[in-house]
Amino acid sequence: MFSLIQLESFVAVAEELHFGAAAARLNMTQPPLSRQIQLLERELGALLFERSSRKVELTAAGRTLLPSARRILDLCTKTELDVRRVSTGDAGSITIGYTAIAGQSGLPGILRLASSHLPGVSLVLREAVSTDQLDGLSRGSMDIGLLRPIVARPGVVSRPLMEDRLVAALPEGHDLATGKGVMLKELDGLPLMMYSTAEARYFHDLVMRLYDSAGAHPNITQFASQVPALLAFVAAGLGITLVPASAMAFSPPGVVFEELVGPAGLADLNHADLHIAWNESNTNPAVARLLDLILAGDAGG
Incomplete structure (x- = not known):
């Protein structure tokens, strides 16, 4: 199987049509570049370039490979960026449970907060009574719950979000x-x-x-x-x-x-306060970022 460095070398030469220019673009010398092209041609069983002392041209096989090679490299770059964004909480998804009334009172402020500060994070909303939310938080099928403080569940923590009566x-x-x-x-x-x-x-x-x-x-x-x-x-x-x-x-x-x-x-x-709850073992970075914003007191506006 060919490697990404072989594809990067091929695309550079295909776009520059000059081994020296392609080597400079990749910050390498020409012999290692030529070696990567040879390995790729051997792997594919096809000649990718016509070489002469005056010019370099793509063969029919090379022209066929070029768009696919570009797509593969673009996908790798996008995947790397996506993984980095998820790891920092800039992307990913958060599942939020809420009671019917919390959906009208506490939830809108949280949605505005996420839209403003975490635009790359998608939110999955699930209306559920407090007991069902606690079950979801315990199982890991929900990340955040907007609920009334009822029985305690191991690993699930909550904080007051809104005072009510x-x-x-x-x-x-x-x-x-x-x-x-x-x-x-x-x-x-x-x-x-x-x-x-x-x-x-x-x-x-x-x-x-x-x-x-x-x-x-x-x-x-x-x-x-x-x-x-x-x-x-x-x-x-x-x-x-x-x-x-x-x-x-x-x-x-x-x-x-x-x-x-x-x-x-x-x-x-007469206290009917609304709490925000989550599982303390949740490792979703986006959840941690959203909780930090909410607990800082920014969700009420």
């Missing part, structure tokens, strides 16, 4: 939709659209803690794993729910929101 979502025209806030106790017994324990344990447990803190009793009539589905129930007039305040900007028609009021200590309890 729960608010009451009510059907338009509901008696409690006064614009003055809702006491948690006032939700006692109302039909509650509730988070699934299997897929949205974080929000399920938070809602239960909030109800318990006020001595209120949830009357759960529907379950869903994602905020948009719960808001659809509310818009249909089937009951009320508690959702992150960040969801207010992306609500369907027919839903109004009220801040939760009391009891004492509610503000300390």
